[in-house]
Amino acid sequence: MAFFMHDLHCQIEHLYQEWIDKPNLLTVYRGQIVTQSDFEKLKIGQGGLLSFNSFLSTSTNREVSLIFADSNGSDATFIGIFFAIKINSKLSSTPFISLGNLSHFEEENEILFSMHSIFEIGEIHQINERLWQVELLSTINNDKRMTELTDYIRQHTTKSVNYPWFRLAELFFQMGHHDEAEGILQQLADLLSIYAPNSMVHRIVLHRLGLSKHVKGDFTNALSLFEKVLQHHDTSVENSAYLHIELGKTHFSMNNYSTALLNYKKSLEILETTTNCDSYSFGICLGYIGETYLRLGKPRDAQFYVKKAIEICRRILPSVHPFFGNTYNWMGEANRMTGDYPTAIHYYELALKIQEKYLPPDHLDLAHTLDDLGIVHETLQNHSSALSYQQKALQIRSKSLSSNHPDLAKNYVNIGSIYESTRNYIKALSFYQKAVDIYEAHSDEIFLDLATAYHNIGNVFLEMRDCPTSLGFFRRCLKIEEQKLSPDHPTVAKTYSSMAVAHLASGENAMAASLLRKALMILEKDSNSNGPDLANTYRILSGVYFNMNDYPTALSRAYQAREIYESIYPPTHSERVMLDMFIALVHEMLKNN
Structure with missing residues (x-):
């Protein structure tokens, strides 16, 4: 199936490049039924970006798409969405083709976009009680948000492990699918413990497995994995600082606040000698120290460290970075x-x-x-x-x-x-x-x-x-x-x-x-x-x-x-x-x- 999907994507890209008389401006439509929760996510994301994770079938025929959008019947758990998608092919490289006579349903005037096409979510307004229109706009090639998103993904995925299965596990983890991530990581850890025990790749996989265990509340096994990785790390290098942060977070979750604080301060000590004191890692560590002082019943000490974390992160992060959600929460507490x-x-x-x-x-x-x-x-x-x-x-x-x-x-x-x-x-x-x-x-x-x-x-x-x-x-x-x-x-x-x-x-x-x-x-x-x-x-x-x-x-x-x-x-x-x-x-x- 993967080979077929890749081949279809390549064909769409090839035909798009050869389509000499393709329109510069085009509006196409798509009718779709979504759950109430998915629709709420769509509304919250207005002004942001939306990616379709499969090939996207649309039509230039507005009436046909409306029929699909308004087909949710009497099921109150679903909402009909009528997408109006505006494309500027001069500014966007999103590949699409007209199926024309190739489609079995010629009257639909089908336009097919390749996988993972990304659009900006524009105006959203209600057509009737169970039907909404959502305007999507094609993103330009040098869209700043796309550049920031790509950079973010590059920064938050490990380049040192080229195993496709590891990359897949990491994507599952980032998406919050921790069971799937843990299953893959456990298989990799078992294989590496036989063929490459204590290697750098083995340590990275065990670290990620520990993170997955932690998120699922399995703190004892998470702690065991982090400590195993730390045994084979140079205690002075920056990576060991991150391990001490993870150990601190796990002890924190187990209510071992004094031990958590010791690990955070050990991490801070390492970071002070290995990285810039205006770095994101340094700011995070200060924030976690502040959070721990809250649990130790010392709110004024907590305020001191959290304020320092906020000051550092304001210089290096956008004002709406999720980490500020945490720091503002700690200041609130x-x-x-x-x-x-x-x-x-x-x-x-x-x-x-x-x-x-x-x-x-x-x-x-x-x-x-x-x-x-x-x-x-x-x-x-x-x-x-x-x-x-x-x-x-x-x-x-x-x-x-x-x-x-x-x-x-x-x-x-x-x-x-x-x-x-x-x-x-x-x-x-x-x-x-x-x-x-x-x-x-x-x-x-x-x-x-x-x-x-x-x-x-x-x-x-x-x-x-x-x-x-x-x-x-x-x-x-x-x-x-x-x-x-x-x-x-x-x-x-x-x-x-x-x-x-x-x-x-x-x-x-x-x-x-x-x-x-x-x-x-x-x-x-x-x-x-x-x-x-x-x-x-x-x-x-x-x-x-x-x-x-x-x-x-x-x-x-x-x-x-x-x-x-x-x-x-x-x-x-x-x-x-x-x-x-x-x-x-x-x-x-x-x-x-």
């Missing part, structure tokens, strides 16, 4: 963690704007940004918006990931948190349990996000006044955090505060006060902590002192909480409203005593 929610939303929306325009609608980076927007809107108690963002993120991840992938569990936790906020505790627990089932199924790995799920379940039981069950889940949470985090991590402090609330609800004021003091020791000495967690700890501690009839100290702690709340929450936020009511109560008690 850093601002969310410090309680600057308007700025967080601003950065998240910048990231989303880039990702929606230049990534496929089911890309995982898009899901990540939607997820983060959902989290910040839930914090601001915009519950309907939060749920909408989380459901969109879940829909994307469900299409691209296996049913037990840890990223799906993150979505379940975040959706459960929204239901918890709206006091729908049964639904919240059902989503939390889905997440727990996924994390516990990965028995060879301990996920920090499992601690988050346990923490949230503990919160639900606390809201339901079941303090013993609540404390049980908080202790399970703390056990994982003590394994995965440093003792002075802000997340550990948050768990201490939650445990204190459970003890307070049980009338155990002394135990609650002890836990809150441990939390404050962590939060007050951390320069990164000046957000909701610190404010919540002050608020809870004020309640403890209130129960102990120490009203002046209760008032002092309440005002410390209020100062932070006023800087991060709107006046109508429930935390501010309830705290103001509590402060009024304390003032009343002071008057009466």
Whole structure:
């Protein structure tokens, strides 16, 4: 079949060159049925480029093409597309021929284009409820976007491996077809382990196989492959810097944040001696260091590195490069963690704007940004918006990931948190349990996000006044955090505060006060902590002192909480409203005593 297709392409090119009286300007038409999701991609891509991956049959007969476009019947899952394709043969080298008398259906006036013809997507307008017209324009030979696209493909495909099967696997990987890529790479790795073990080609194939394993959530095997490749690399060369980045990303996905940071900094150390400090690799590494500091509970350190990454990449990348989607997302998260929610939303929306325009609608980076927007809107108690963002993120991840992938569990936790906020505790627990089932199924790995799920379940039981069950889940949470985090991590402090609330609800004021003091020791000495967690700890501690009839100290702690709340929450936020009511109560008690 491949030989036939190549021969047909050559014949079209040959006849096109010999077609002396071909028209300079030509409009042809094509009717086609597409799915709703494919049509959405087409609309998002307006102004960009569209490639047809097969030979393209069109007609100069408008009416015939309309019949094909309007043949979707009553199936609501499909949309009819009427393509109007405008060709300027003086400016474009896209080969096409008129089949004329060669076609069995002469009345169709068929014009046949060769494979992979590329057009610009022009105007799109609706003809009727189920039929749309899309204007396509032939690209000129020196089209800047085509040049940039060709250069991008050249830069992002490995030239050092000339095996056709490897190139095919790499294309599958770039397109997001990871199962197909992994199947080919595994066969190549098996062959090379016999005939060329530890050769450069073998190492490259193992590296790509590790990337495929990582994307699919098989972190243990990905880590093993990266470490195997690194064993046979010169630790001072630039390629080993990239391997340390991949090792860092894999440890990051396994919640081994300190180890991830060590690998990123090792990569940075190598890059500083082997490449330009204004290089894309250098900028990426700085960005990953910033992302890791976010997970280590150090948002201000994260901002420092991410800002440096943005400064470097702005000098060398176009403003809409997908990497800016990541960096803006990290800046959004850093601002969310410090309680600057308007700025967080601003950065998240910048990231989303880039990702929606230049990534496929089911890309995982898009899901990540939607997820983060959902989290910040839930914090601001915009519950309907939060749920909408989380459901969109879940829909994307469900299409691209296996049913037990840890990223799906993150979505379940975040959706459960929204239901918890709206006091729908049964639904919240059902989503939390889905997440727990996924994390516990990965028995060879301990996920920090499992601690988050346990923490949230503990919160639900606390809201339901079941303090013993609540404390049980908080202790399970703390056990994982003590394994995965440093003792002075802000997340550990948050768990201490939650445990204190459970003890307070049980009338155990002394135990609650002890836990809150441990939390404050962590939060007050951390320069990164000046957000909701610190404010919540002050608020809870004020309640403890209130129960102990120490009203002046209760008032002092309440005002410390209020100062932070006023800087991060709107006046109508429930935390501010309830705290103001509590402060009024304390003032009343002071008057009466």
